[in-house]
């Protein structure tokens with residue numbers, strides 16, 4: 001695929017390989033790794049707009065942005081246009097120029113609250129949310145699925161609504177809500193979404209390697225791709241797609257992530273987070289299951305570092 005910059009409203013990001021929002025994973029230290037391997041734009045995990053309103057400590061911690069991160073987008077979910085607008089205007093989100101609105105989360109708890117993918121059933125509300133957020137003066141992007149199920153495909157209609165309401169870019173996950181993460185994305189519907197709007201369209205779903213990225217662009221004509229589960233196992237995939245030959249030193253990457261997190265998150269959180277991340281990175285290695293158990297048993301930093309040294313010796 002052609003690697004090229006993407007213009008999102010007044011902001012130009014260096015390339016069209018995006019690192020998806022991933023709840024529990026895409027913190028600043030992981031995003032740093034993704035940028036290092038060549039991601040053009042990263043996203044925070046989804047954060048509740050209501051949580052921000054009530055100044056929830058946990059929510060603010062999820063939104064730490066390192067000074068060297070330039071354009072990272074903060075992702076919000078919610079259903080109340082004014083609460084979402086207030087979140088966009090909040091002090092906590094001041095470091096973020098780009099706000100991404102989650103209109104695709106399939107999780108029942110979110111869906112039942114009329115948030116995430118429930119908005120695929122309620123275009124007027126989704127439109128009010130986007131135009132309210134736009135009034136904050138931020139650059140607004142929207143991530144949505146193609147519908148809640150096969151009988152209710154709304155991709156093009158939804159994309160047109162996003163554009164009309166002022167969205168600066170859309171990311172379309174080419175699966176319906178009921179499929180969660182299973183199966184091939186619907187390339188034809190993503191292609192129709194791309195055809196239906198003038199704002200940039202980023203395609204998401206099932207991109208795990210360079211060939212997948214090529215196929216996604218070829219079949220959909222999208223302006224770029226967003227990778228999600230692939231980067232949990234291998235954030236270096238960005239370099240592979242870019243055709244860069246540098247391999248990655250997983251041990252050094254994990255140790256760097258630990259160093260980056262410690263001063264911001266403290267030892268306890270860093271250990272919990274990094275044993276979770278490391279258990280993804282070791283997938284496919286010899287003795288993986290055994291190492292995974294040992295990783296989860298490591299309850300302090302020196303035990304974790306020693307185990308990382310052993311695994312990657």
Ligand SMILES: Cc1cc2nc3c(=O)[nH]c(=O)nc-3n(C[C@H](O)[C@H](O)[C@H](O)COP(=O)(O)O)c2cc1C
Nearest residue numbers: 020021022023045046102173205206207227228229
């Ligand atoms: C563990 C996990 C956490 C996720 N968290 C979010 C999230 O916070 N916000 C969001 O918009 N999508 C989230 N997603 C969905 C992904 O961003 C992406 O749309 C989906 O995994 C499809 O892409 P893939 O086939 O490349 O994995 C999550 C997915 C997974 C597996």
